[in-house]
Amino acid sequence: MGNESVSAYVERRRQNYCDLSDRIWRSPELNFQEFRASAEHARMIEAEGFRMLKQIAGMPTAVGGEAGQDGAVIAILGEYDALPGLSQVAGIAEPRPLTEGGNGHGCGHNLLGSASLLAAAAVKGWLARSNLPGRVRYIGCPAEEGGSAKSFMAKAGVFDDVDIAICWHPGPFTGVTTPRSLACVEAEFAFSGRAAHAAAAPHLGRSALDAIELMHVGVNYLREHMPPGARVHYAITETGGIAPNVVQAQARARHLVRAATLDEMWSLFSRVVDIARGAALMTETTMSWAQVSGEANLIGNSVLEQLMDETLRRLGSPGFDAADRAYAAAIQATLNPADIRTARMNFNLAPDSDDPLTEEIYPLGAGSPNAIGSTDVGTVSWIVPTVQCRVATCAVGTPAHSWQMVAQGCAPAAHKGIVFAAKAMAEVAASLYADPSLLRAACREHVEFRASHPFKNPIENAAQLDLPTELPSEMRNSSFSG
Numbered sequence: 001m002g003n004e005s006v007s008a009y010v011e012r013r014r015q016n017y018c019d020l021s022d023r024i025w026r027s028p029e030l031n032f033q034e035f036r037a038s039a040e041h042a043r044m045i046e047a048e049g050f051r052m053l054k055q056i057a058g059m060p061t062a063v064g065g066e067a068g069q070d071g072a073v074i075a076i077l078g079e080y081d082a083l084p085g086l087s088q089v090a091g092i093a094e095p096r097p098l099t100e101g102g103n104g105h106g107c108g109h110n111l112l113g114s115a116s117l118l119a120a121a122a123v124k125g126w127l128a129r130s131n132l133p134g135r136v137r138y139i140g141c142p143a144e145e146g147g148s149a150k151s152f153m154a155k156a157g158v159f160d161d162v163d164i165a166i167c168w169h170p171g172p173f174t175g176v177t178t179p180r181s182l183a184c185v186e187a188e189f190a191f192s193g194r195a196a197h198a199a200a201a202p203h204l205g206r207s208a209l210d211a212i213e214l215m216h217v218g219v220n221y222l223r224e225h226m227p228p229g230a231r232v233h234y235a236i237t238e239t240g241g242i243a244p245n246v247v248q249a250q251a252r253a254r255h256l257v258r259a260a261t262l263d264e265m266w267s268l269f270s271r272v273v274d275i276a277r278g279a280a281l282m283t284e285t286t287m288s289w290a291q292v293s294g295e296a297n298l299i300g301n302s303v304l305e306q307l308m309d310e311t312l313r314r315l316g317s318p319g320f321d322a323a324d325r326a327y328a329a330a331i332q333a334t335l336n337p338a339d340i341r342t343a344r345m346n347f348n349l350a351p352d353s354d355d356p357l358t359e360e361i362y363p364l365g366a367g368s369p370n371a372i373g374s375t376d377v378g379t380v381s382w383i384v385p386t387v388q389c390r391v392a393t394c395a396v397g398t399p400a401h402s403w404q405m406v407a408q409g410c411a412p413a414a415h416k417g418i419v420f421a422a423k424a425m426a427e428v429a430a431s432l433y434a435d436p437s438l439l440r441a442a443c444r445e446h447v448e449f450r451a452s453h454p455f456k457n458p459i460e461n462a463a464q465l466d467l468p469t470e471l472p473s474e475m476r477n478s479s480f481s482g
Contacts, residue, residue: 009122021114028082031143037080057156071133078113088406093330108170148293150376175362177388179300205247218275294458304387317359328395340397393417
């Protein structure tokens with residue numbers, strides 16, 4: 001037992017954590033509302049004998065655990081929030097909601113948090129048997145989907161004493177996550193005007209809705225002059241009413257501005273703000289804006305990425321079988337064949353493979369420069385050396401944030417992905433504890449990068465989070481409230 005690999009500790013716990021993932025899949029909760037998921041994680045943390053961490057950074061649904069003594073702190077990051085409107089029956093290959101209009105785990109965060117906690121529990125056991133110094137910390141992070149919780153955690157100093165951060169994400173492919181994402185800022189723009197009868201006295205009105213529409217026209221003209229890869233998305237959140245014969249005095253919209261770097265993002269955002277000011281001038285309304293969230297672009301670490309790549313290749317594959325592939329093929333039948341080919345090409349894999357569920361590990365550094373979004377892990381990566389991997393849990397070509405992703409979230413292939421991801425993260429952590437020179441090299445690379453790249457947390461000036469302070473009424477006095 002003394003020389004047992006950390007992966008053996010994962011194997012002994014695998015069923016408990018696959019069950020945890022399934023329970024969270026069955027109770028999908030939106031960002032900052034993950035009371036059930038947080039409670040489920042807290043139970044496992046307590047059962048594993050961690051030192052419990054509750055309401056991390058003042059967030060009611062942020063929960064974690066720590067084990068070990070002295071030495072380096074390695075944090076393994078988990079998530080467990082879901083998405084709106086993606087309710088879906090599991091295990092079938094057709095869109096069929098469990099609850100009309102309900103939530104669903106369309107990004108696989110039920111898998112993500114469960115595997116991360118499994119990895120941390122395995123490292124805890126391995127550290128104790130190995131008699132090595134070191135502390136492993138699981139950090140359950142709420143609200144990755146649009147809430148930027150890790151950015152707010154970073155602002156609160158949650159990662160200040162962490163030496164290395166490790167995480168993963170489920171999807172159609174396996175490999176090291178290329179450190180490429182878009183920095184982003186989300187803000188709400190509010191316009192205030194003057195109500196009036198739209199027929200009898202329109203000249204007395206000042207339309208906030210007109211201002212919103214003019215702002216969006218201006219933003220759309222801005223697109224020609226944005227940096228390559230930059231993005232701006234928006235949604236009108238308040239129209240001022242449904243009566244067309246009233247000049248709308250109030251209107252609001254949210255804008256999400258993304259760019260390759262923080263500097264590019266803030267420069268682009270300042271132009272969006274100027275456009276909003278111009279719209280207010282044109283309509284004689286007043287405008288105010290407030291930042292809602294923000295995330296930095298990912299920063300890489302070649303030492304950790306090389307170690308993760310070697311670890312994935314040594315572990316081999318999740319071990320999918322014929323039944324797993326048959327279900328993946330049924331899911332693929334609902335997808336566009338061109339999208340399936342493009343998905344493989346985006347990760348430098350042969351486009352003509354007919355394997356619906358791949359066990360290939362894509363090359364280090366692969367990934368389309370155009371098919372990227374934003375993640376609050378990016379903010380963490382500026383503060384501490386960070387590495388992520390992707391692990392195949394679903395059919396090749398499965399789009400994130402889709403009913404197909406939700407349907408596959410409890411499948412045997414997804415469970416195998418949980419175990420493989422946990423082994424990969426745990427083995428990387430064990431390697432760093434066993435060889436402190438590797439850990440020092442990763443930290444040195446990070447320090448050298450930061451020396452010439454100053455950083456300001458993208459939510460430094462954001463408003464204080466308005467977080468729920470108690471359980472929803474239907475959960476009070478239930479087993480989840482313990």
